[in-house]
Amino acid sequence: xxxxxxxxxxxxxxxxxxxxxxxxxxxxxxxxxxxxxxxxxxxxxxxxxxxxxxxxxxxxxxxxxxxxxxxxxxxxxxxxxxxxxxxxxxxxxxxxxxxxxxxxxxxxxxxxxxxxxxxxxxxxxxxxxxxxxxxxxxxxxxxxxxxxxxxxxxxxxxxxxxxxxxxxxxxxxxxxxxxxxxxxxxxxxxxxxxxxxxxxxxxxxxxxxxxxxxxxxxxxxxxxxxxxxxxxxxxxxxxxxxxxxxxxxxxxxxxxxxxxxxxxxxxxxxxxxxxxxxxxxxxxxxxxxxxxxxxxxxxxxxxxxxxxxxxxxxxxxxx
Numbered sequence: 527x528x529x530x531x532x533x534x535x536x537x538x539x540x541x542x543x544x545x546x547x548x549x550x551x552x553x554x555x556x557x558x559x560x561x562x563x564x565x566x567x568x569x570x571x572x573x574x575x576x577x578x579x580x581x582x583x584x585x586x587x588x589x590x591x592x593x594x595x596x597x598x599x600x601x602x603x604x605x606x607x608x609x610x611x612x613x614x615x616x617x618x619x620x621x622x623x624x625x626x627x628x629x630x631x632x633x634x635x636x637x638x639x640x641x642x643x644x645x646x647x648x649x650x651x652x653x654x655x656x657x658x659x660x661x662x663x664x665x666x667x668x669x670x671x672x673x674x675x676x677x678x679x680x681x682x683x684x685x686x687x688x689x690x691x692x693x694x695x696x697x698x699x700x701x702x703x704x705x706x707x708x709x710x711x712x713x714x715x716x717x718x719x720x721x722x723x724x725x726x727x728x729x730x731x732x733x734x735x736x737x738x739x740x741x742x743x744x745x746x747x748x749x750x751x752x753x754x755x756x757x758x759x760x761x762x763x764x765x766x767x768x769x770x771x772x773x774x775x776x777x778x779x780x781x782x783x784x785x786x787x788x789x790x791x792x793x794x795x796x797x798x799x800x801x802x803x804x805x806x807x808x809x810x811x812x813x814x815x816x817x818x819x820x821x822x823x824x825x826x827x828x829x830x831x832x833x834x835x836x837x838x839x840x841x842x843x844x845x
Contacts, residue, residue: 636707
């Protein structure tokens with residue numbers, strides 16, 4: 527199957543992108559408790575009628591806490607609400623406009639499995655997908671430190687969307703995942719561990735396949751052993767938690783060379799996919815850091831969403 531590696535650097539593109547507006551302002555005023563409270567309310571505001579609790583009452587597997595969800599303030603100046611103590615997982619559905627059943631993407635925000643970025647790697651991504659004719663389900667999976675529970679939440683969400691495809695006007699054969707940082711780690715777990723659910727059957731949603739049809743990994747994290755550089759290990763030496771094979775779904779992957787999460791993560795996963803003959807596309811940029819979402823900061827990484835939109839269009843059209 528086709529594979530593609532792109533290493534992107536273009537001074538003219540960087541200069542042009544530096545003049546594009548960000549999708550949300552940086553430098554928001556969060557200087558007082560009152561302003562932080564107002565910002566939190568504004569950034570969290572959404573159509574709550576589209577919130578879906580993914581587990582029936584009393585049937586949440588691997589439940590460890592009843593703490594209420596907490597709003598953190600340390601990224602408010604970036605116009606980003608950060609959430610933790612997510613113990614009742616839910617997704618918020620963002621429908622694409624237009625006629626016909628739409629592809630849908632489950633959006634998995636990052637945060638090191640400690641917290642989730644609601645705006646920068648959640649709602650802004652959903653709005654971008656909608657503009658590209660794709661519906662979105664922003665998943666607030668369980669955190670902090672609940673990796674296996676987060677995988678259960680992701681598998682359950684894919685099953686719910688497949689079962690209720692007519693209700694959401696989505697194509698059950700075109701359900702993907704997009705993840706950022708730890709969310710990308712979770713997306714890979716879902717893409718490589720779909721043959722068996724990590725929880726007992728709850729209802730008929732769990733009779734649906736939980737394999738995502740495609741995966742999009744944005745600055746992925748923690749797929750390789752931590753000593754891969756020190757011990758000069760092969761970069762396609764993935765941790766055993768991610769068993770890639772020929773039935774792993776096709777992937778779009780991007781990362782910057784100066785990402786502290788190691789660019790070898792993206793390269794290694796791409797090489798594992800290539801070895802399994804899985805169609806995939808890798809974009810490595812010379813610099814740009816980590817954790818920027820769709821924000822255009824005048825770096826080569828500003829172009830990733832344009833490349834991703836083209837890849838997604840080709841994929842959902844079957845070309």
